[in-house]
Amino acid sequence: MRGLRRGVAPRVLVDNAERWTKDYRDSGSARPDSRRYAHKDVRRALEDMSAQKCFYCERALKPREGGSDAEVEHRRGVRPHELGYLWSNLCLSCKGCNSAKKARPEIAIEDTLDPCDEAVDPMDHLDAHHEYAFPLRGSLQGAATIKKLGLNTQIELLLTRGRCLGEYWRRRGDRIAEAAKSSALSEEDVVAIERSLAEEFARAELPFSWMFRALLRLPGALSRR
Numbered sequence: 001m002r003g004l005r006r007g008v009a010p011r012v013l014v015d016n017a018e019r020w021t022k023d024y025r026d027s028g029s030a031r032p033d034s035r036r037y038a039h040k041d042v043r044r045a046l047e048d049m050s051a052q053k054c055f056y057c058e059r060a061l062k063p064r065e066g067g068s069d070a071e072v073e074h075r076r077g078v079r080p081h082e083l084g085y086l087w088s089n090l091c092l093s094c095k096g097c098n099s100a101k102k103a104r105p106e107i108a109i110e111d112t113l114d115p116c117d118e119a120v121d122p123m124d125h126l127d128a129h130h131e132y133a134f135p136l137r138g139s140l141q142g143a144a145t146i147k148k149l150g151l152n153t154q155i156e157l158l159l160t161r162g163r164c165l166g167e168y169w170r171r172r173g174d175r176i177a178e179a180a181k182s183s184a185l186s187e188e189d190v191v192a193i194e195r196s197l198a199e200e201f202a203r204a205e206l207p208f209s210w211m212f213r214a215l216l217r218l219p220g221a222l223s224r225r
């Protein structure tokens with residue numbers, strides 16, 4: 001999870017949220033209308049915020065046109081009714097994180113990290129060991145987030161994260177071998193190659209950038225397999 005900057009609400013929400021909220025309250029239905037809160041303009045604004053990644057796990061999400069596996073979800077739920085069409089409550093989530101989140105009602109969402117809270121950097125609470133997430137320095141918020149969203153228990157997510165890390169190891173080997181052709185490499189040279197490659201993987205628009213940012217902080221984590 002990386003910190004995200006939430007821009008201004010899409011026009012369609014600004015113009016309609018009040019009326020839609022009233023309709024939702026009057027209808028007596030359990031949930032707001034997904035054709036409204038997941039309007040294409042809302043979805044596009046959320047996709048732009050996260051470079052089309054899940055707000056929570058940073059998995060890459062397919063574009064809408066290609067049969068999206070992204071869900072517009074309500075971080076704090078849909079009650080009171082005002083939350084149904086509230087811009088700050090709408091997030092882009094993969095199915096895995098959305099299901100994991102719903103399956104853990106005993107963990108309050110308020111106790112977890114909000115990627116859009118600009119006052120809190122999720123990276124101050126999350127650490128990585130290989131492809132596994134850990135709370136940084138015992139952060140309770142980090143621990144609650146990992147548990148609530150199943151960041152270490154969604155098997156497909158772990159496999160995908162493992163493959164992403166595997167790609168780093170493969171390219172690290174290639175890059176070191178290439179550099180060693182022209183001159184003998186010192187230990188510092190190798191570390192510099194590793195860090196520069198990991199910085200590339202840690203770019204905010206790439207999947208699991210949090211993991212590489214965390215590994216960059218750990219001495220030796222980019223050198224060990």
Ligand SMILES: [Zn+2]
Nearest residue numbers: 054057094097
């Ligand atoms: Zn996710």
